[in-house]
Amino acid sequence: MSDEKIDLLVVVEGEKQPRLVASRPEATVKEVLGLVAEGTGRADLVEVFLEDGDEPLIAERAIRDILKELDKLLHVATAGLVKVTVEYAQKSVSRTFRPSATMERIIRWAIQPNELAVAAPVEDLQLKLGKDVVPADTHLGQVTHGHKAVTFQLVFKVKPQG
Structure with a gap:
């Protein structure tokens, strides 16, 4: 396991400004969600989307693979529309x-x-x-x-x- 870190620009529901989240490149969507929840102290954050996305990202998917495919911000949100x-x-x-x-x-x-x-x-x-x-x-x-x-x-x- 590498000590390498990547900075993710993440928009958190309810916050005006995006935040930087340091993550392992091989981290899953679920792990990134956990980092954001820990950093914000919010247990109500349960979904991760790409900018303008309609469906939550798959929890087990590697964040590195998602960001290679698309140049969009991650958005962490509470449940619902x-x-x-x-x-x-x-x-x-x-x-x-x-x-x-x-x-x-x-x-x-x-x-x-x-x-x-x-x-x-x-x-x-x-x-x-x-x-x-x-x-x-x-x-x-x-x-x-x-x-x-x-x-x-x-x-x-x-x-x-x-």
Whole structure:
């Protein structure tokens, strides 16, 4: 067994900033989950996803193999889905997402013709939570603070005139 360590960038549900987790390269998903739970003191963290992933990663799979295949962040989350509601122009749509979903993914879903039918490029839109704009690369679990329901407002980005 090697003493070699790798640093994993992990987004933890309920935390605004990603954290670095030092792990053995041959560690399994389950072992990485244990490291994160230990580092956060949270026993409620039970699932690991890739960014925008819909299915939890297999617990016995080696983290090194997963990260070789895909260049995505790991997201550690509590069990369950988050009900997301997006409001725009006096209409709203709702569906569930995993906490690993990015705001960009949620916008792409919300503007579809069978949802809010907003005819604008994703790049021109953003989500607000209360008065705060949420960056497109933010994970849902970073803004829900452990709640399993959230409502965003879809707004156009302000473009400077000049």
